[in-house]
Amino acid sequence: MERRFIEYISSFTTLSKEEEELMLESYPIKQFRKGDCVLEEGTITQDTFLILEGCIRRHCTVDGVDKTTGFFTEGEAVAEFESLSFNKPTTHSYSCVEDTVAVVVNSEKEKAFYKRFPRFEELARMETEKMLGKNQEQLSNFITKSPEERYKHLLTNKPELLQRVPQHQIASYLGVTPESLSRIRKRISKK
Amino acid sequence: MERRFIEYISSFTTLSKEEEELMLESYPIKQFRKGDCVLEEGTITQDTFLILEGCIRRHCTVDGVDKTTGFFTEGEAVAEFESLSFNKPTTHSYSCVEDTVAVVVNSEKEKAFYKRFPRFEELARMETEKMLGKNQEQLSNFITKSPEERYKHLLTNKPELLQRVPQHQIASYLGVTPESLSRIRKRISKK
Numbered sequence: 229m230e231r232r233f234i235e236y237i238s239s240f241t242t243l244s245k246e247e248e249e250l251m252l253e254s255y256p257i258k259q260f261r262k263g264d265c266v267l268e269e270g271t272i273t274q275d276t277f278l279i280l281e282g283c284i285r286r287h288c289t290v291d292g293v294d295k296t297t298g299f300f301t302e303g304e305a306v307a308e309f310e311s312l313s314f315n316k317p318t319t320h321s322y323s324c325v326e327d328t329v330a331v332v333v334n335s336e337k338e339k340a341f342y343k344r345f346p347r348f349e350e351l352a353r354m355e356t357e358k359m360l361g362k363n364q365e366q367l368s369n370f371i372t373k374s375p376e377e378r379y380k381h382l383l384t385n386k387p388e389l390l391q392r393v394p395q396h397q398i399a400s401y402l403g404v405t406p407e408s409l410s411r412i413r414k415r416i417s418k419k
Numbered sequence: 420m421e422r423r424f425i426e427y428i429s430s431f432t433t434l435s436k437e438e439e440e441l442m443l444e445s446y447p448i449k450q451f452r453k454g455d456c457v458l459e460e461g462t463i464t465q466d467t468f469l470i471l472e473g474c475i476r477r478h479c480t481v482d483g484v485d486k487t488t489g490f491f492t493e494g495e496a497v498a499e500f501e502s503l504s505f506n507k508p509t510t511h512s513y514s515c516v517e518d519t520v521a522v523v524v525n526s527e528k529e530k531a532f533y534k535r536f537p538r539f540e541e542l543a544r545m546e547t548e549k550m551l552g553k554n555q556e557q558l559s560n561f562i563t564k565s566p567e568e569r570y571k572h573l574l575t576n577k578p579e580l581l582q583r584v585p586q587h588q589i590a591s592y593l594g595v596t597p598e599s600l601s602r603i604r605k606r607i608s609k610k
Contacts, residue, residue, distance in 0.1 A: 274471030290563045297559040309552030313545065318560065339541075345535060350530075353544040354504065360547060363554045368488040368511065370561040371594055372481045403562055 229257050229329050232280050237301060246343055254337045260417045267322040272315060274309035274335045282328025283392055288320045296400040299389055300302055325393055375404045387410050420448050420520050423471050431542055438536055446530045458513040463506060465526045467498035471517025474583050479511045487591040490580055499545045516584055566595045567603050
């Protein structure tokens with residue numbers, strides 16, 4: 229998996245031997261089992277998880293009901309920035325939908341790495357901006373689209389997710405009951 | 420307004436005379452009128468707007484209907500990161516709800532500034548992470564909360580917005596009709 233991590237970073241920039249070594253030394257790669265909780269609601273965290281393999285679900289409990297607010301797969305980073313930036317307890321948990329391998333990026337180690345190799349600071353900022361762009365788009369989708377339109381959007385943009393994730397979690401993510409999702413799917417398949 | 424801009428930045432870090440001068444030179448301060456469009460749907464932009472005074476609304480047209488997807492006020496930055504990061508046309512417009520004064524941060528000038536004063540790169544990354552944190556929280560609110568709960572959240576967290584923005588735009592932002600918003604408000608005022 230170390231190779232995959234380095235290949236992923238190399239898709240943004242060419243790494244020197246020294247940078248590669250410090251990167252592997254600073255950021256451990258961890259294996260998680262399906263169902264494992266990577267980050268638990270209520271904890272204060274300094275860790276970001278870069279997924280090399282698998283799928284992680286973001287969720288929280290509202291009035292005793294488990295609600296899904298995001299899915300993340302290969303190449304995506306999982307982080308609770310409200311907790312990272314403001315040192316506040318997280319309002320969400322992150323759990324593995326599949327066996328998952330992720331790089332754990334601790335923010336103190338990240339700072340030390342950027343101090344040693346400042347050019348990565350810009351790269352990190354640009355990646356954060358891309359994440360923010362995706363998040364803005366998702367938020368806009370939620371405000372402006374109906375559940376059926378949101379399902380179609382998912383079908384177009386992340387079709388593999390629908391195979392990898394249980395239907396009731398997809399329904400929760402779309403903000404509908406599993407029964408409504410089932411009706412939406414039937415309507416679409418008839419068209 | 421130059422003083423206010425420098426005061427705002429000084430709340431994050433102490434500025435040297437040289438930094439202050441280059442900042443004012445790099446980033447012009449612009450005045451907009453109520454109703455002005457700061458950024459139009461479909462354009463490619465390299466600009467971020469830091470609001471010193473006023474209020475900007477993020478919106479888009481869906482099936483001929485104007486939908487509101489965000490409000491931004493003093494101290495908040497307005498940017499379409501999907502456009503900035505991927506050089507894509509913006510999917511949203513940004514219009515002034517009030518007369519507005521904003522600092523225009525062009526990303527090329529921003530890069531040149533960070534090259535001259537690298538310590539601001541880290542600051543920018545951290546601010547972007549905070550924006551992402553807020554965006555994550557908003558997204559989660561939309562997925563997990565009912566329109567009434569979202570209205571109460573707004574009432575607690577940004578009560579002044581409800582005075583500054585027309586009700587039909589608040590309704591659109593909450594994903595309900597103006598009539599539903601009116602019913603929600605009546606229900607809450609009776610409690």
